[in-house]
Amino acid sequence: MSVLLIAEHNNKEVKPFTLNAITAASQIDKDLHVLLIGSKADDVAKSLSEVPLVKKVLHIDHEIYENYIAENYTAAILKHADKYSHIICSANTFGKNLMPRVAALLDISQVSDIIKVISPDTFLRPIYAGNAFATVKSNDEKKCVTIRPTSFEAAETTGGSAEIEKIDAADQSENTKFINREEIKSDRPELGTARIVISGGRGLQSGENFKLITDVADKLNAAIGASRAAVDAGYITNEHQVGQTGKVVVPDLYIAVGISGAIQHLAGMKESKVIVAINKDGEAPIFSVADYGLEADLFEALPQFLEELNKLNTIQK
Amino acid sequence: MKILVAVKRVIDYNVQIRVKEDGSGVVTDNVKMSTNPPDDNAIEEAVKIKESGKATEIIAVTVGEEKAQETVRKALAVGADRGIHVKVDGIIEPLAVSKILKKIVEKENPDLVFMGKQAIDDDCNQTGQMLAAHLNWPQATFASKIEVSDKSLQVTREVDEGLETIEVNTPAIVTCDLRLNEPRYASLPNIMKAKKKPIEQINASDLGVDTKPRIEHIKIEEPPKRKAGIKVASVEELVQKLKNEAKVI
Numbered sequence: 001m002s003v004l005l006i007a008e009h010n011n012k013e014v015k016p017f018t019l020n021a022i023t024a025a026s027q028i029d030k031d032l033h034v035l036l037i038g039s040k041a042d043d044v045a046k047s048l049s050e051v052p053l054v055k056k057v058l059h060i061d062h063e064i065y066e067n068y069i070a071e072n073y074t075a076a077i078l079k080h081a082d083k084y085s086h087i088i089c090s091a092n093t094f095g096k097n098l099m100p101r102v103a104a105l106l107d108i109s110q111v112s113d114i115i116k117v118i119s120p121d122t123f124l125r126p127i128y129a130g131n132a133f134a135t136v137k138s139n140d141e142k143k144c145v146t147i148r149p150t151s152f153e154a155a156e157t158t159g160g161s162a163e164i165e166k167i168d169a170a171d172q173s174e175n176t177k178f179i180n181r182e183e184i185k186s187d188r189p190e191l192g193t194a195r196i197v198i199s200g201g202r203g204l205q206s207g208e209n210f211k212l213i214t215d216v217a218d219k220l221n222a223a224i225g226a227s228r229a230a231v232d233a234g235y236i237t238n239e240h241q242v243g244q245t246g247k248v249v250v251p252d253l254y255i256a257v258g259i260s261g262a263i264q265h266l267a268g269m270k271e272s273k274v275i276v277a278i279n280k281d282g283e284a285p286i287f288s289v290a291d292y293g294l295e296a297d298l299f300e301a302l303p304q305f306l307e308e309l310n311k312l313n314t315i316q317k
Numbered sequence: 318m319k320i321l322v323a324v325k326r327v328i329d330y331n332v333q334i335r336v337k338e339d340g341s342g343v344v345t346d347n348v349k350m351s352t353n354p355p356d357d358n359a360i361e362e363a364v365k366i367k368e369s370g371k372a373t374e375i376i377a378v379t380v381g382e383e384k385a386q387e388t389v390r391k392a393l394a395v396g397a398d399r400g401i402h403v404k405v406d407g408i409i410e411p412l413a414v415s416k417i418l419k420k421i422v423e424k425e426n427p428d429l430v431f432m433g434k435q436a437i438d439d440d441c442n443q444t445g446q447m448l449a450a451h452l453n454w455p456q457a458t459f460a461s462k463i464e465v466s467d468k469s470l471q472v473t474r475e476v477d478e479g480l481e482t483i484e485v486n487t488p489a490i491v492t493c494d495l496r497l498n499e500p501r502y503a504s505l506p507n508i509m510k511a512k513k514k515p516i517e518q519i520n521a522s523d524l525g526v527d528t529k530p531r532i533e534h535i536k537i538e539e540p541p542k543r544k545a546g547i548k549v550a551s552v553e554e555l556v557q558k559l560k561n562e563a564k565v566i
Contacts, residue, residue, distance in 0.1 A: 069483070070446070071455060093476040096435075097458045100411070100446035109531035117523065122535065127439050128334045132343055135535040175455040175489070179471065179482040192378040192477070196565070220566060225526040238461065238475045243496060244437065245355070247477070253565040260544060263333065264437075274563045277457045277553065282548075291546035291563065294555050312556070315566055 001085035002031035006077060007048060008094040011041045011066065015047060016193050017090040019157065020149035025088045026053040027117040033058055033084070036140050039066035045164050052160035062169035070092065074101045081106060086141070091146035092192070101313055102126035103144035110144040111136060115151035129267035150192065150250040150271070156313070174314040184237060191223040191240065197251045199225030199242055200235070203258020203279065207235040212302040213257060219292045219309050225249065227259045244269035258298045261286025318372045320363040324356040324392055324417055326385040327438040340536045352388040355433025357500035358493040362463060363431055364396035367500065370467050374398050378421055380414050382406050386516060393511035394503035400516035405528055413528040415447035420524045422452060427488065434459050434492040445492035455485035458492045459538035
């Protein structure tokens with residue numbers, strides 16, 4: 001049997017986490033088919049067909065799929081699910097919303113947010129905000145699995161030439177209507193995939209003070225993250241939140257500024273390769289995971305940090 | 318309008334969990350337990366809707382062992398009218414919970430079902446979506462704002478790109494984000510009053526739902542520990558270390 005991966009996209013481009021999920025799916029079974037559900041998404045179908053790990057692209061194109069609605073996606077997936085041993089997608093807000101609806105209708109106990117494929121039925125996944133790792137074996141005949149994207153490399157995107165098969169749409173749900181999506185456009189790297197992330201917490205004290213973070217982010221070409229406290233206080237919008245109920249990031253460098261380091265925040269960043277903590281409270285738990293800790297007032301340290309960065313001849317981008 | 322709110326008893330979010338040495342799970346004996354945090358937001362939202370005059374009754378339901386009743390009692394203390402405790406021992410997966418909740422929905426006929434978007438113990442993020450699937454109801458997940466109309470809801474959802482707004486017809490399932498509202502504390506008089514509110518006990522086995530786990534937990538272990546870092550004395554030293562030692566900038 002083959003595995004079926006559900007692609008996330010915006011009808012123009014494949015979303016990057018789909019490429020990480022493709023890598024994980026191919027570790028379960030090499031015969032990997034990708035299901036693309038969209039509207040006027042031929043360009044997406046073409047780019048998916050060029051991913052060498054993809055053996056076939058199933059493309060459903062219909063105007064009812066212009067916006068992603070879990071109810072409509074689920075009906076489309078169920079129409080084509082029976083030929084597959086596994087149904088897979090990324091464990092971001094896209095897949096978290098979608099997969100349980102599919103799993104329930106197939107009477108499958110879903111395995112959420114895996115960080116490692118041990119065998120086609122056995123996976124490693126974090127529980128308790130990453131404070132424990134569980135090795136779990138699914139005894140369902142068919143499996144629904146969501147992938148923590150940052151735990152797998154992104155698949156190569158060129159060199160493949162998979163067949164694209166057009167398949168039929170399913171019925172539309174009458175009970176859910178898309179109204180709008182407020183996407184904040186930014187030239188900065190995406191938080192989930194950035195090489196460097198600088199995050200601010202309650203210590204910033206106001207939204208205006210986040211400019212100190214922004215200035216350093218601009219210099220380092222970094223994405224901007226935040227603790228839940230900073231988002232709750234309205235300093236910055238929700239899509240920046242890093243943590244158990246926000247995003248999980250694994251950059252080469254994570255700089256936590258004015259963040260005390262609650263376990264819920266650590267859950268979202270402690271796998272980062274190098275962690276820097278800047279905090280005036282020397283006892284803050286963030287220092288327990290930091291490779292380099294600086295006990296200092298951030299309002300003095302951040303401008304100095306920028307000044308020191310400016311003195312460097314080169315900065316890796 | 319009748320609102321059913323599902324709540325779960327979990328290890329308190331402030332507790333640093335410990336993994337059992339035999340790899341069978343995490344230590345729960347003598348550990349502080351609480352209501353799953355986003356379930357508190359679900360209860361709060363239901364109470365606010367009732368206070369605005371748009372809902373007539375709030376029923377809090379939990380699925381779990383004897384002590385899980387504490388979470389229902391807490392929901393009653395902040396404004397739920399009555400409770401249901403579906404008793405089941407041992408590990409119960411979201412799929413089975415969703416099937417049990419479907420039975421409760423069929424019995425109670427609520428217009429809305431609220432619950433937290435994920436439980437902070439197993440971090441599955443499944444139950445609400447699964448319940449919506451079983452009932453063939455619309456789902457509005459990760460809600461940070463809910464506007465109730467006569468036959469529909471407008472829900473603002475927190476998604477990776479920012480905020481998304483959808484409209485769902487009722488009956489519907491909403492899973493709540495922590496930013497939906499600020500849960501209130503129960504006052505002492507209300508805690509006392511809650512003791513008199515009814516909690517109906519039902520055995521899961523009487524509902525005809527198969528609760529046998531489909532997923533085997535082979536091993537629970539501690540994650541790899543990070544090696545201890547160092548404190549630097551100045552910003553200058555920090556930048557030098559990042560440049561020359563860690564080589565990340």
